[in-house]
Amino acid sequence: MDKIFVTGATGNIGKYLVKYLRELKVPFTAGSSSITKQEYPTSRIDYEDEESLRLAFKEHNILFLLTPDSENSMNWVHNAIEAAKEAGIKHIVRSSGIGADAESDYFVFKELGEIENIVKNSGLNYTIIQPNSFFQNFATFQNQTVKNGAVFLPHDNAKVSYVDVRDVALAIATVLKEADKHKSKTYVITGGTAISDQELLDEIGKVLNKRISYISVSDQDTIDTFRKYHMPEHNIKQLISLYQADRTGLTGLVSPDFTKLTGKESRTSHVFAKDYRSYWK
Template sequence: MATILVTGATGTVGTELISALANRGLTVRAGVHSLIKGDRLRQMHPELQLVEIEYSKPQTLHVALTGVDRLCLITPFSEDQVEIGKRVIDAAKLAGVQHIVRLSAAGADAEPGIQLGRWHREVERHLEQSGIPYTILRPGSFMQNFVNYNAESICHEGKLYMPLGNGKVSYIDARDIALTAAHILSAEGSTHHGQAYELTGPQALGLDEVAAAISQATGQPVTYVDVPEETARQAMGQAPAWMSEAMLELYGLSKAGYAAGVTNTVEAITGCPPHTIEQFAHHNCHRFKASS
């Protein structure tokens, strides 16, 4: 029975991946920043192993990786994300990990690319040079970001504010990223070793279409409002400069249409078509409605 460690296990993709790995005949270990925070995962999956990871403390990585055969490397969106990624890869090599699935981002291999992509590519290169068999997943923008970042204005104003103009994006449901990762992590043999997969949803969508899908699911009118870049910058005023500038660069790329590519990789690997925006909206409709 192989042991799989998932770092960032309480995040958007990590939470879904823990569920996707259940009932596959594997020992699943969830790397969490706080055991208290990870307790909800264990309530859902009593057989799950929880292990606390503090990236600045090598001993916690050593403990977390002991006995691990395969690793899904999900790092936080933080200023030191590159250093964290490299540190985990180095620790995994010392621990004898046999396969790493790295959650990267769409366009990470573009040259010169944007800052977010360059950060991900630096970690990818470190992994490629580590000598550990690897698979890289490069998903597009998550549908779940509409819940995480836009639900409040959708609930209370019926407005979806974004600086994307008429740009179309091939949004992907995090459940499809997780299912793809689970298939690769549980696969026998080396079919996926050395591969980099671009993951997208089934179609590229403008935000008018996203708003319409949420409106249909909730039965309440939702309208997309295109906001100027400077307004978006001001809205992120509490965020550190490195974060806001990286996000604005990503928005600009999407507005220009560079995030509209669609692949069939999810279905090719999992045998299941990726979720549509309508399915996502119906699944999460309670998140887009104000509490009565």
Template sequence: MILVTAATGNVGRELVPGLLRAGLPVRAGSRHPDPARWPDAEAIPLDLTDQDSVRAAAQGVTAVYLIVPETLEAADVQATLRTLRDAGVARVVLQSGFGVQGEGNLLGDAEAAVRASGLEWTILQPNWFMQNYNQMFRRGVRDRHEFAEPAGTHRTSFIDTRDIAAAAVTVLTGDGHAGRVYPLTGPAALDRHEVAAALSRALGHQVTYRPVDDDGFVDFLVSTGESDEEEARAIASIYPPIRADVTAPVTDDLPRLIGRAGYTIDDFARHYRADWQA
């Protein structure tokens, strides 16, 4: 049995069906489980701040795909790993983030905790999700034909969450991944003007990227109704690595894991075209 945390989130919603297609028993854990979504999976309530919840979810589980919510504290991650180990879980695959180095931030602390957990571990470090554009910027693209970010002309090797899930299936079902860290990127480093061009091609009309400062970014997200000010400022706070070009490198770990090239930004835009037309 494989436990997927945050099963209804960006990657989880792709990973659960991927594991089911591979013929594996899956327990889909989330704060708000949806049994109707995957009838062949076991949907359960899971709150990583509640170790009784974690303990119940871990019964009979051999491997866990661990996604750490931004609201979690490092102590919660450590407690969760202890609970998993005590429940007899043998293996954990942590979804971290691209460019994470050292401790002092949630994902860095989570990586350190996983390494020290006594469990067999693997760490995936995906870059920024392409799916930000049909989620966080959906209304801006749909209603205003634009999106705004505090990213200047800096490049990011965006990755499709479908590819992250495919890599996770490989790691969870195959051998030779213990103690490995895989930085995962898409096939090209793009600036946001190039993202806007891909959206324009898919939608058949001009979509514009507007570079802004942090305040302009907050104003954009709030005015489009995508978030409140507190959440928008929290999102703005994670842009400095982009402006420092930390997210620009392209790695070959993804195609080596999944046996094909990752989806391009044009593939993504065509696949999700309807999200900006609703």
């Protein structure tokens, strides 16, 4: 039976992926740089340390490869692929992002596309997962602004097919369960409908019984705010280019891939808001 190594296992996608793999009874080891002992096998890895990757990947044949947003992602993916080859991994399932395209004019899509090309040219079997932005960003990254009742984004009236991160993880678990069937495929994982930020905030407002407003701001104001909070310049560049792409409608597309993979309808903004209510309390 296949044995999977899950990177990023403590992150937004990873923590649900581990849950679904356990439910599906798929054998795996969960890895990250700070992971602690769990009821399932775990292994500490550091993308900077190829030896830690080689040792951890041994005796696994599938690698779920997720790297955090960082200016080092490209190097980390390179290190992971070299280690994977030496450890005998046969198939990489790469967690990427919607719009990934090495030829894109948008920085974030170009970078994700270049990383996908490293995976595609590795000589190993691969599957690419391209999720849209998560609803959950409004429970984590935008937590305080939601609590304050006003979310400031340079989105104009953009509609985005936001997706629930639990659906992203379920789609990935479904692929990992039978990776051979998904060789050389790319799946775009979106929510079932494109919505504006105000529509999403209205759903959150309903469960909190208060008005939460979306306030359209300029790119420059957003950059200034991110700098005030010491966000790395690389991540600012990623996010601003994503917001620019959002405004063109590129991330408003609704993909059938989640339903095709899982046979389920994707979670709605209403379900997300209800399930994450405690985050804004």
